[in-house]
Amino acid sequence: MPIRYHQLVTYESGPNSTYEEPKLHSSPGYSSEGPLDVQADVEDPIKTENKRRRRALRFGFLSLLAALYMTFFVAKSFLSGGFIRSCHGKHRIGKHGVHQNATSAKLPTYFTLPSGDKIPAIALGVWRAAPGEVGEAVKAALKVGYRHVDDAWIYGNEREVGEAIRASSVPRKDIWLTSKLWNTFHAPEDVEPALDESLARLGTDYLDLYLIHWPVAFKKGGNTVDFDLTENPYPTWQKLEQMVEKGKVRNIGISNFNIRRIQNLTSNPLKIQPAVNQVELSYWNPQPELVKWSKENGLLLEAYSPLGSAEKVKESLEIPEVLVIAKETGLTPAQVYISWHIQRGTVVLPKSVHPVRVEENFHVAPLSSDAFERLEKAATSHEPFRAVDPHWGIDIWN
């Protein structure tokens, strides 16, 4: 069953490039201690000298090969930015500001936004993470290496999230914190007070990312739609731009906007383009056209409900194609989905309040192109199903 509005407000309150050292030490005529002088005492001096030269040539040739190999390896890692430490071990920074796992070469650990800020590829989602549980989930996430938490005013848990962040040993500046402007606060004069409330609850003086939660404005104090402000979100956006200028927010973006609504907003003379669009992306609702359009137009997507949300997660984890890929790769089905999302070029926001799952969801690896295509095909071959589909008396998706 799709999730209804009343549920939304419940919480108001290639292979791996295995680098092998060239095996100089096991080359003929060499031991780990140095050259072996095989049969030197029974051969004539000319033969011995020729042999020695051949060995020297062989050694020179192998050394040259090794040097070329090393130069190539070092140059490649230099071009892609060098190594950094992270919870996964060694990572390197990719050409496009992407951290890549050193052993698996390709899966980004962050994406670079137009502002130059680097948004971590995996976030802990905290929608429907209940009071008393959410703080522990955030602490567990930070402990295993997450540096990105996706929250919202409407989730009603910003205070506990903020407390957990402060209780951790991770400095605020190392954590990417997102919150979202609720529908009731789209009127320009309501934007800053709503943001201030989120900042106060989170106990921080800035957000890394602030999103318009839905392309739907409610009339003040209620939940009936303000059709004018919904159809023209520019005044709301201008206020968000001011929040960036004031330093309260580093990046601004949108959520649940389809292509028509994005173009409707961006046809205005924006000072700041939306940094991201956070939308539902899952096996059930993979939205290939939106993914393609966003890539072509340089708009980063964030995948919410990446496991199908609470209502579909069990079914998601039993999809035969995913079980096969999980077996092939040694990943769990949840890790297969999360890896797939990142490989599609999106930030991914899995939610869990169970530390074991929180940790599981953070370990990802690139899928082979064949496995990736099989999952892409399976996800895009059935009738799409939207897990989060609020009914507010307006067709959000048109």
Ligand SMILES: NC(=O)c1ccc[n+]([C@@H]2O[C@H](COP(=O)([O-])OP(=O)(O)OC[C@H]3O[C@@H](n4cnc5c(N)ncnc54)[C@H](OP(=O)(O)O)[C@@H]3O)[C@@H](O)[C@H]2O)c1
């Ligand atoms: N912008 C928007 O309008 C919007 C809408 C929806 C969601 N979001 C964001 O996206 C985040 C994620 O979406 P979501 O919460 O709808 O769904 P989701 O992450 O797809 O799924 C969450 C469900 O999966 C379970 N789960 C998580 N990891 C698991 C694992 N490894 N094995 C088995 N079960 C697992 C969770 O249970 P447990 O918690 O019990 O482990 C929970 O029931 C939200 O938390 C929120 O931050 C944004």
